[in-house]
Amino acid sequence: MERNHYDHYWNKGWVVIEEVFSGEQVERIGALALTYADNEPNAARPGYNMDPSPDGTQKAPRKVDHPFLKDREFRDFVLDERLTQIIEFLIGAKPLLFGDQLFMKPPRYGSAKPYHQDNFYFGCHPDDEVITSWIALDDVDAANGCLRYIDGSHLGPILPHNPVPGQDYNRLPPQELLDLRKESLALVKRGGVVFHHSKTLHTSHRNESERWRRGYAAHWVTANVTSERDTLDKAYFKRAPTPLGARCDVD
DSSP states (O other): OOHHHHHHHHHHSSEEEOOOSOOHHHHHHEEEEEHHHHTTTTOOOTTEEEEETTTSOOOOEOEEEEEEGHHHHOOOOHHOOOHHHHHHHHSSSOEEEEEEEEEEOOOHHHOOOEOOHHHHOEEESSSSEEEEEEEEESOOOHHHHHHHHEEGGGGSSOOOOOOEEEEEEEEEEOOOGGGGGEEEOOOOOOTTTEETTTTEEEEOOOOOOSOOOHHHHHHHHOOEEEEEESSSOGGGGGSSSSOOOEEEOOO
């Protein structure tokens, strides 16, 4: 961790930090992710947790919700001190894990995710103390659907998010409110982590490559944070008395 990482995060609303995890660690977690994805309930829900091929003849896993609750190996991975120490450095307080997902984006037809702000969904305050860590389980670039950010958008308001026709799981801000001149790509090697502020506008394009683009997203708050919604009612950190709510038995 260096001062320039801190400055980039607070100036741009996001930052990439490479080599947080080893290649061996992410390879093991990536394989475990695929195992759970194949057994995910409601796996036939197109666009949410399954991506169909353009001709409809194939399907591949897109998303696994709440991996933390499904396997101790996921819990040990996401609560690694190398990760939590970086988050504490960026937001200035102990991080508390409240939710997570695995995003798969399969080769050739992994679907796009429209621009959005996490805190539109979370409704948490203060929003400066809400952060997402996105751990790359594969090398990630423009071809396989890297995260893209609107630099500095965390300094503005939470925008209105309108329903996307035919996609009840997606919301999209009005296009005229997105300044794409400020768009930056977050390229990251496997084992690296992308961190973003809860108000930073972000998206990812379709996976046009022959490679997977798997990422482990985890969402964190400080002890100061409250929510106007039910976001924190079932937060992981409430499941055990430890500060991170972490090494609890939920198998």
